[in-house]
Amino acid sequence: MKRTLTAFSVLLVGASAASAADVIAPADVPYGEYGEVAVSLSGQPGDMEKGKVLMNRGAGNCIACHQVTALEDLPFHGDIGPSLDGVADRWEEADLRGLVANAKNYFPDTMMPGFYKYTGFIRVGDAYTGKAGIDPAEPLLTAQDIEDVVAFLMTLKDG
Amino acid sequence: MTTTKAFKLVSGIALTAALGMSPALAGPGPDEDQLVINEDIEIVTEAAAPAHMEYVDTIYSGWRFREDDTQVMQMDDFDNPAMIYVDKAIDAWNTVEGAEEKSCASCHGDPESLRGLRAELPKWNADKGEVYTAEMYVNDCRTERMGAEAWGWNGQDMRNMTALISSVSRGLPVNVAIDGPAQETWEKGKEIYYTRFGQLELSCANCHEDNYGNMIRADHLSQGQINGFPTYRLKDANIVSMHNRFRGCIRDTRAETFSVGSPEFVALELYVASRGNGLSVEGPSVRN
Numbered sequence: 001m002k003r004t005l006t007a008f009s010v011l012l013v014g015a016s017a018a019s020a021a022d023v024i025a026p027a028d029v030p031y032g033e034y035g036e037v038a039v040s041l042s043g044q045p046g047d048m049e050k051g052k053v054l055m056n057r058g059a060g061n062c063i064a065c066h067q068v069t070a071l072e073d074l075p076f077h078g079d080i081g082p083s084l085d086g087v088a089d090r091w092e093e094a095d096l097r098g099l100v101a102n103a104k105n106y107f108p109d110t111m112m113p114g115f116y117k118y119t120g121f122i123r124v125g126d127a128y129t130g131k132a133g134i135d136p137a138e139p140l141l142t143a144q145d146i147e148d149v150v151a152f153l154m155t156l157k158d159g
Numbered sequence: 160m161t162t163t164k165a166f167k168l169v170s171g172i173a174l175t176a177a178l179g180m181s182p183a184l185a186g187p188g189p190d191e192d193q194l195v196i197n198e199d200i201e202i203v204t205e206a207a208a209p210a211h212m213e214y215v216d217t218i219y220s221g222w223r224f225r226e227d228d229t230q231v232m233q234m235d236d237f238d239n240p241a242m243i244y245v246d247k248a249i250d251a252w253n254t255v256e257g258a259e260e261k262s263c264a265s266c267h268g269d270p271e272s273l274r275g276l277r278a279e280l281p282k283w284n285a286d287k288g289e290v291y292t293a294e295m296y297v298n299d300c301r302t303e304r305m306g307a308e309a310w311g312w313n314g315q316d317m318r319n320m321t322a323l324i325s326s327v328s329r330g331l332p333v334n335v336a337i338d339g340p341a342q343e344t345w346e347k348g349k350e351i352y353y354t355r356f357g358q359l360e361l362s363c364a365n366c367h368e369d370n371y372g373n374m375i376r377a378d379h380l381s382q383g384q385i386n387g388f389p390t391y392r393l394k395d396a397n398i399v400s401m402h403n404r405f406r407g408c409i410r411d412t413r414a415e416t417f418s419v420g421s422p423e424f425v426a427l428e429l430y431v432a433s434r435g436n437g438l439s440v441e442g443p444s445v446r447n
Contacts, residue, residue, distance in 0.1 A: 061376075063376075064375055065375060076374070076377040078373070078374045078375045079373050079374050080374070111365045111369070113359040114360070117358075121357060121358050122355065122356050122357070122414070123409075124357060124415065125358065125412075125413045125414045130409070132415040133415065137358055
C-alpha cells in the first residue's frame with residue numbers, strides 16, 4: 001500500500017512539473033507595445049468549452065459585466081462593459097489574451113479587473129473574506145484559464 | 160390603503176409601458192415612480208446634485224432602482240418590515256438603564272424630539288473634536304448620561320435605535336455640512352470613495368457614479384445613497400447599518416476592509432451622506 005502511494009505521488013509531482021515548466025508566471029508575461037500577448041500563457045492551446053464555463057462562473061464571471069448572445073441561455077448578463085458579440089472580429093487573439101490578462105494596459109481607467117495581474121493592489125484582501133491578503137496575490141485566473149477564455153472569445157464572430 | 164398605493168404604482172408602470180419602455184427591465188437608469196409613505200410623508204427621491212459633485216447632475220434615492228414589489232413595502236409602515244425594529248427601539252427608548260437610572264426618555268421626552276437630527280448626520284461634534292455619527296451620539300448618551308454600557312456599533316440594539324432616530328426625520332431634506340471643521344474628514348471620505356480597492360480594483364465611484372442604472376449580473380446598480388439607512392435588506396431579513404454595507408462592498412472588491420465604526424468609515428459616511436444632500440431622509444427603507 002505504501003509503495004503504491006509513493007509511486008502515485010511521484011507521478012503527480014512529475015506531471016505538475018512538466019506543465020509548470022511552460023507556464024508564464026504573472027511577473028514574466030511578455031506584454032507588447034499595446035498590452036497584447038502573442039504567446040500562450042500556459043504553453044498549451046485553450047479549451048473553448050472550459051472557457052465557456054468560466055464566462056459564467058468562478059473568478060471569470062465575464063457575463064456579470066458583458067452581454068454575450070452566444071450564452072443567452074444563461075441568465076443575467078450585465079451591461080457594464082461592451083457586448084462581446086463579434087469580439088473576435090474586432091481584436092486579434094494576442095489582444096484578447098492581453099485584455100483578459102490586464103485590460104488596463106489598453107485602457108488605463110477601465111473598470112475591468114486584471115485577471116492575470118498579481119501585484120500593485122491597494123489593500124489586497126484574502127479572496128472575499130474581507131481580511132488582509134498577500135502581495136503578490138494569486139491571479140484571479142490561471143494561465144490555462146485565460147487560454148480557455150480566449151479560445152471561447154475567438155469563437156465570437158459576427159460573420 | 161396599501162391597495163390604493165399599489166394601484167398608483169401599477170398605474171405608473173402601465174403608463175411607462177404605454178410609452179414603449181419595458182418596466183421589467185427597468186434599466187438603464189432609475190424608474191419614474193413616486194414615493195409617499197403612509198399617504199402622508201412625501202419623499203424626495205430625485206434632486207439636483209449638490210454643487211460639490213463634479214460628475215453627477217441628478218441624485219436619486221436607491222428606492223428608484225428597486226423592483227416594484229420591493230418599493231411597495233416601503234410605502235406603508237404596516238408593510239415595512241423595518242418598523243418592527245423601530246418598535247423595539249421605542250421600548251428601549253423608554254427603558255431605564257445604567258447607574259444613573261435614566262432612559263432616553265428621561266432627557267429627550269418623545270423620540271420625535273430628535274426630528275431633524277438624522278438629516279444633519281454625520282456632523283462635527285465641537286465638544287469631542289471629531290465628526291460624530293448617530294451611533295457615537297447614542298453611545299455617549301449611554302456611557303456618559305445613563306452610566307450604561309456602550310452598544311456595539313453594529314449590534315441589533317444600536318441598529319434598532321438608529322432606525323428609530325431616522326424614522327422621525329423621514330421626509331426632511333438631507334443637509335450634511337461639509338465645510339468648517341468637518342471638511343478635513345469629508346476630504347478623507349472623498350479620497351476613500353474614489354480609491355480603487357482590492358484585487359478587483361474597484362472604487363465606490365466605479366459602480367455607483369460611473370455605472371448607476373446599469374446591471375452587474377442581476378444587480379441593478381444605484382447611486383449608493385445612504386439616506387435610506389438603516390435599511391431593511393430582504394436578503395438579510397434584518398436592518399443593516401451603513402458601515403456594514405460599506406464593509407460588504409469593499410470585501411466584494413477582494414480587499415481588506417475597514418472596520419465598522421473605524422475613522423475611515425466615519426469619513427466615508429460623511430462624504431457619501433453629503434452626496435445625498437437634497438434627497439429626503441428615508442430610513443428605515445426597504446431594499447433587496
